[in-house]
Structure formats: C-alpha cells, structure tokens
Amino acid sequence: SVIREKLLSALSDSPDDFLSGQALADIAGCSRAAVWKHIEELRKEGFVLEAVRKKGYRIIGSPDSVTANKLKIGLKTKTLGQYIHYEETVGSTQKVAHELAANGAPEGTLVIADEQTDGRGRLMREWHSSKGTGVWMSLILKPLLPPQKAPQFTLIAAVAVVQAIQETTGLEPQIKWPNDILINGKKATGILTELQAEPDKISSIIIGIGMNVNQTQEHFPDELQSIATSYGMVAGRSLSRSDIVQKVLERMEALYELYMAKGFTPIKLMWESYAVSIGKRITARTINGSIEGYARGITEEGVLQIEDDTGQLHHIYSADIELSR
Ligand code: BTX
Incomplete structure (x- = not known):
C-alpha cells in the first residue's frame, strides 16, 4: 500500500530518531489509528519496529525479503521496479509477467517471488528456485524496436547482473554465452529472455533472471551439486537479496538508456570484457x-x-x- 511505503521511507530516512505517531500520520496522510494498523502489518512482513511511549516509532531491523515494500526503500531508479508485483510463492514469475504484459503492465514492471514451484530455463528446462534463498524475478520492458533485437537484451541483462554482483559482493563473475553467469566456474545465475511481439515491433520483452544468492550446498538437488553455486557460498557470508535486486535494476536502467541512445556497441565491449569463453x-x-x-x-x-x-x-x-x- 502507498501508506505503508510512505511510512517505511520516512522511518528509513531517520533510522536513529523516533517519529511520533502524529508525525507519521501527517507524512502518510492518514489517522494515528491507521498508522498503528500499518505498523502491525509491517511487523508481520518482518520489519522490526520499536515503539516507545511519548517518543514514537523507529525502525531497527528489516527482513531479508524481496517484497515490494522492502525493495522500494532506497531504490534509485526512474522506471525499472517502480511497479512491483510480489508473490510469496508462484509457479513461474515469467508466466505472471507474460500475463501482466499482455494486460498493459507499464514498462519497468517487476514480478518477483520468494519461491518458484515451476521455474523454467531455456527449452522448458527446470530452474531450481528454493524458498527464501535466491532472487526469482521477471522484468517487463517495452522498447520501440524490431523483434530481432530481443536477444541483445539477454546480454544487456547479463552485464547488469555482473556489475550488480561486483558492486554488492566484490566477487568477479564471468559470463558464459549466451545466458549463464558463472562464479568460480559454476553457474550462479541464469537469464531467460522472452518476447511478445508484432511482426515488425516488440510489444514487451520479459527478462527472467534467476540468481542464486544465499543457497548452501544442501539447497541444491543432486544433479546440480557439481554445477551450481550461490553468491553467498563463494563470498562466505549471507547477502541481502534486496540490495542485489536494487543494484540489478539500477545497472539495468543505466545500460538500457545507454543502449537506446548509443546502440549495442558499448554494451558489447563490456559484455566481452566479462566473457569467459572468448578466445577459448x-x-x-x-x-x-x-x-x-x-x-x-x-x-x-x-x-x-x-x-x-x-x-x-x-x-x-x-x-x-x-x-x-
Ligand atoms: P538454462 O536453460 O540455460 O539453464 C537451465 C539448466 O540450469 C537446468 O537444466 C539445470 O541444469 C541448471 N539449473 C537449474 N536450476 C539451477 C540453479 N538454481 N542454479 C544453477 N543451475 C541451475 C537458464 O536457463 C535461465 C533461467 C531463468 C530463471 C528465471 S527465475 C525467474 C524467471 N522465472 C522463470 O520461470 N524463469 C526465470
């Protein structure tokens, strides 16, 4: 809800100070009783909100969730992720995004889930998406371009993800053409780009990104044991999924703007600098x-x-x- 978003951003902007119920009511444009109800809802989402009589509220903890409320705190984008459709459990975020896109979802709409029960890779292969451990998201873009350009978006997304991982973890991921991101030679992320198009023009591009963030070895099924890894496993610490999503959206927005202004050449150079296979x-x-x-x-x-x-x-x-x- 808009009110909850306003409350959270006010509380997050002044983490050390208490904000009175009245101040929060003024900021959110609702009654003090409504503030109290929304605070209770936020606690259910996992936010830790301290309440002290005569002083008010302050935020002392937030969950490692990827809910819309959590992702919007401090998100520095203009369009990407400005509309967020979150579900705790979903078959596939790609499917949800396809439906939303067909029904007029605006550019930049993000579909994200805590768990996928039917996550998909290319050629209908399975994408293992265990609960609470990774980022399972689909981003809707609506570039004015012919459909042949769509595969480039896999590469743009790969560059965005590599840069986001570098910035949030210090790790040095590599890209394996066309859509795998490897860390220490193991698959840590997959990207799946799908299309809704007319013969001469893209209606929507749906970029599915699956990022293994906090899985430990036991989270992966037998067949993935030797080929998959997570950022957290390599970094040796647990990482904030929402920080990573925000960075991906920010990098993606910047690269998308660059691409629309200057074409694919600058992206191609970046992509090649991260590619593991070129020359091999x-x-x-x-x-x-x-x-x-x-x-x-x-x-x-x-x-x-x-x-x-x-x-x-x-x-x-x-x-x-x-x-x-
Ligand atoms: P891909 O076809 O390149 O890779 C699929 C293959 O990767 C599988 O056959 C399996 O061997 C391996 N694999 C499956 N799960 C994992 C995992 N968690 N980590 C590492 N390797 C794995 C890659 O396709 C594209 C994946 C896109 C996933 C996103 S998640 C959000 C969105 N929703 C959805 O259903 N798909 C996308």
Whole structure:
C-alpha cells in the first residue's frame, strides 16, 4: 500500500530518531489509528519496529525479503521496479509477467517471488528456485524496436547482473554465452529472455533472471551439486537479496538508456570484457548438431562467432556451450 511505503521511507530516512505517531500520520496522510494498523502489518512482513511511549516509532531491523515494500526503500531508479508485483510463492514469475504484459503492465514492471514451484530455463528446462534463498524475478520492458533485437537484451541483462554482483559482493563473475553467469566456474545465475511481439515491433520483452544468492550446498538437488553455486557460498557470508535486486535494476536502467541512445556497441565491449569463453576453444551444441572451434567474439547483434579448424567462421544464434579441454 502507498501508506505503508510512505511510512517505511520516512522511518528509513531517520533510522536513529523516533517519529511520533502524529508525525507519521501527517507524512502518510492518514489517522494515528491507521498508522498503528500499518505498523502491525509491517511487523508481520518482518520489519522490526520499536515503539516507545511519548517518543514514537523507529525502525531497527528489516527482513531479508524481496517484497515490494522492502525493495522500494532506497531504490534509485526512474522506471525499472517502480511497479512491483510480489508473490510469496508462484509457479513461474515469467508466466505472471507474460500475463501482466499482455494486460498493459507499464514498462519497468517487476514480478518477483520468494519461491518458484515451476521455474523454467531455456527449452522448458527446470530452474531450481528454493524458498527464501535466491532472487526469482521477471522484468517487463517495452522498447520501440524490431523483434530481432530481443536477444541483445539477454546480454544487456547479463552485464547488469555482473556489475550488480561486483558492486554488492566484490566477487568477479564471468559470463558464459549466451545466458549463464558463472562464479568460480559454476553457474550462479541464469537469464531467460522472452518476447511478445508484432511482426515488425516488440510489444514487451520479459527478462527472467534467476540468481542464486544465499543457497548452501544442501539447497541444491543432486544433479546440480557439481554445477551450481550461490553468491553467498563463494563470498562466505549471507547477502541481502534486496540490495542485489536494487543494484540489478539500477545497472539495468543505466545500460538500457545507454543502449537506446548509443546502440549495442558499448554494451558489447563490456559484455566481452566479462566473457569467459572468448578466445577459448569451445564446443557449441545446437539443435542442428555440435560445432567445435575457437570463440572469436560476438557480433553487433549478439550472435556468437566460432572459427572451426578449417578456418570457417560460424554464427551461433542459440546453443549450449562448453569449454573444450
Ligand atoms: P538454462 O536453460 O540455460 O539453464 C537451465 C539448466 O540450469 C537446468 O537444466 C539445470 O541444469 C541448471 N539449473 C537449474 N536450476 C539451477 C540453479 N538454481 N542454479 C544453477 N543451475 C541451475 C537458464 O536457463 C535461465 C533461467 C531463468 C530463471 C528465471 S527465475 C525467474 C524467471 N522465472 C522463470 O520461470 N524463469 C526465470
């Protein structure tokens, strides 16, 4: 609710001072009784609000949640994440975002959940999304662009995520084309870009981002034990999911603006600087078979270029890649 948002931002702006019930009522534009009710609701969400007679309220703790209330405190974006649709448990945030987008959700709408029971990767593969441990989110963008440009958004999002991880954790993640973010060689994040489009124009791009933040080894099922990791496992401490989401939204907004103003070239340079496979010998498995060779780079369109042993250059639009040994 708008009132709760106003209360939280007032309390968060002055963490050391008490704000009286009347002051909060004035700020939020409601009665003192309503303030009290909203404070109770916020406590249920996990915020720790101290109340002292004759002094008022102050905030002394907030949960590691990714609710709309929590994410909006201190969020420094103009559009991305200004509308937040949070659900505690959802099948897939992609599905919810598709529905919202089809029903006119504005650009920058964020769908986020504490848990997904049917999280999806590419080709309908499963994305493991355990409760309270990661960030499972889908962002709706509405760029005025032809549909062919959509795959570039996977790469823009990857750069945004890498920069956000660097800023919040000091870790140095790497990107594996097209959509994996690796830390210490293990998958810590996946990105899935989907599209609603007319023949010549994008209606909505839905960028799904799954970030493993605070999982420990036991959270991952057997088949992921050797390939998956979380930021927290590598950093050796538990991390604030909401800080990471805010940073991703901020970086994404900046990169999106840069992209719309200057095109893909500046993003491509950043992307290549984080890419693990460029210059290395790789195998790309596509639906039409495998190609082995040296990854030479990506094109202006975000297409991967591989040079095989005969010197022929292949353009890879979609594949899973593996570093050869
Ligand atoms: P992908 O097809 O590149 O990767 C899927 C593969 O990654 C799986 O087959 C499995 O081997 C592995 N995997 C599954 N879960 C995890 C995990 N938690 N960590 C590491 N590896 C894993 C990647 O697809 C794109 C994933 C996007 C997920 C987001 S979450 C929010 C949004 N909603 C939704 O349903 N999907 C997106």
